[in-house]
Amino acid sequence: MAIAIRLLNASDSIADLTALLHSAYSGLQRLGFNYTAVDQPEEVTRQRVDGGECYVAFDDDRLVGSILFRRRPRGCAWYEQPHVAAVHQFGVLPAAQRQGVGLQLMRLSEKRALETGATELALDTAEGATHLVDWYKRLGYRKVAIEQWRDKTYRSLILSKQLGS
Numbered sequence: 001m002a003i004a005i006r007l008l009n010a011s012d013s014i015a016d017l018t019a020l021l022h023s024a025y026s027g028l029q030r031l032g033f034n035y036t037a038v039d040q041p042e043e044v045t046r047q048r049v050d051g052g053e054c055y056v057a058f059d060d061d062r063l064v065g066s067i068l069f070r071r072r073p074r075g076c077a078w079y080e081q082p083h084v085a086a087v088h089q090f091g092v093l094p095a096a097q098r099q100g101v102g103l104q105l106m107r108l109s110e111k112r113a114l115e116t117g118a119t120e121l122a123l124d125t126a127e128g129a130t131h132l133v134d135w136y137k138r139l140g141y142r143k144v145a146i147e148q149w150r151d152k153t154y155r156s157l158i159l160s161k162q163l164g165s
Ligand SMILES: CC(C)(COP(=O)(O)OP(=O)(O)OC[C@H]1O[C@@H](n2cnc3c(N)ncnc32)[C@H](O)[C@@H]1OP(=O)(O)O)[C@@H](O)C(=O)NCCC(=O)NCCS
Pocket: 024, 025, 027, 028, 090, 091, 092, 093, 096, 097, 098, 099, 100, 101, 102, 103, 104, 124, 125, 126, 132, 135, 138
């Protein structure tokens, strides 16, 4: 796959991005995790995208992945520290998974974090999604907190990586 990654622009379809997220997160839904991206409506995708830098990955003209980078994330004590950036609504189309697209999106976000003066990049995921927790740990992320988000059926781990060392 020849993957091109760029910022979402005004002519990109929020409907397509929402459909990509629903598709990417369908496996987590089957495991019983009600992540926001499992069924978020287009308005929620739009609101979230407007709160950060949304990157989209294309394989030719097919949207295959996305990640939302936020330099000043909100929502928990770890996120609200000035040196911490975070990523959200991170997904790759099931047919395109395990081919390195997700890693490229994470690396780009780590680069953006450093470029914008952050020294930590953080994210949250379900404590019970052990395949994800293990993957993030292999990428250098460590557990820094546990949160119970409102309306979620699971506890979330806040994972964070110290950058540039
Ligand atoms: C998590 C997610 C975004 C990762 O994206 P991805 O494109 O599948 O990630 P990568 O391909 O970069 O890496 C995933 C695995 O594929 C492996 N891989 C990467 N390139 C590969 C290749 N060419 N051939 C075989 N395996 C490969 C990686 O080593 C990694 O395996 P590991 O678990 O053994 O380390 C994606 O799986 C996804 O959308 N999952 C559902 C939604 C989700 O979980 N979102 C995150 C919520 S916090």
